[in-house]
Amino acid sequence: DAGITQSPRHKVTETGTPVTLRCHQTENHRYMYWYRQDPGHGLRLIHYSYGVKDTDKGEVSDGYSVSRSKTEDFLLTLESATSSQTSVYFCAIRDGSNQPQHFGDGTRLSIL
Amino acid sequence: DQQVKQNSPSLSVQEGRISILNCDYTNSMFDYFLWYKKYPAEGPTFLISISSIKDKNEDGRFTVFLNKSAKHLSLHIVPSQPGDSAVYFCAASDVGGGSNYKLTFGKGTLLTVNP
Numbered sequence: 001d002a003g004i005t006q007s008p009r010h011k012v013t014e015t016g017t018p019v020t021l022r023c024h025q026t027e028n029h030r031y032m033y034w035y036r037q038d039p040g041h042g043l044r045l046i047h048y049s050y051g052v053k054d055t056d057k058g059e060v061s062d063g064y065s066v067s068r069s070k071t072e073d074f075l076l077t078l079e080s081a082t083s084s085q086t087s088v089y090f091c092a093i094r095d096g097s098n099q100p101q102h103f104g105d106g107t108r109l110s111i112l
Numbered sequence: 113d114q115q116v117k118q119n120s121p122s123l124s125v126q127e128g129r130i131s132i133l134n135c136d137y138t139n140s141m142f143d144y145f146l147w148y149k150k151y152p153a154e155g156p157t158f159l160i161s162i163s164s165i166k167d168k169n170e171d172g173r174f175t176v177f178l179n180k181s182a183k184h185l186s187l188h189i190v191p192s193q194p195g196d197s198a199v200y201f202c203a204a205s206d207v208g209g210g211s212n213y214k215l216t217f218g219k220g221t222l223l224t225v226n227p
Contacts, residue, residue: 043217106154
């Protein structure tokens with residue numbers, strides 16, 4: 001298994017509260033990605049990083065921010081959580097060319 | 113606008129038979145395609161990939177076919193086993209366009225292999 005740890009694995013919180021999800025890798029891979037999975041939508045890219053302090057938006061970035069201060073950690077923050085952000089969040093990593101992304105086991109986030 | 117489409121939400125096959133999962137794409141810039149398998153409460157697991165310079169790639173029981181002119185790819189599983197029961201996602205990337213290997217996913221197909 002690729003060395004990817006997502007924390008927490010489950011979280012329940014209230015609307016309007018800030019939430020931070022963590023993705024930690026032990027593979028020293030350059031690229032890291034955050035996706036959300038919702039019924040009827042597959043996986044959609046939120047933000048990604050192509051190096052320390054280098055990040056960019058994905059398809060569904062509104063309401064989310066990210067930070068990558070060191071290679072091994074990629075944080076996803078919901079500044080003020082809304083019920084529409086209830087979802088399962090997956091982190092993925094990859095290294096060089098012609099290599100697939102490898103995924104963590106996900107964080108199930110419920111916003112009440 | 114959905115750029116990667118998996119038009120069959122579900123598929124049921126008998127153990128030992130062939131499973132064929134289909135995927136269509138609309139973005140002609142996509143040049144790298146992947147299939148992932150996902151079990152409940154786990155992350156997607158990479159299965160097999162194909163570059164646009166090929167039309168077939170095989171790995172054990174899994175074969176992916178790519179038809180660029182039709183913008184269509186398919187995953188064949190032969191023979192199907194009950195442990196193959198999972199959701200299968202098709203994904204595509206515009207590697208040559210400097211996309212940072214971002215993936216665009218289809219909505220997935222639930223495969224059920226009956227004993």
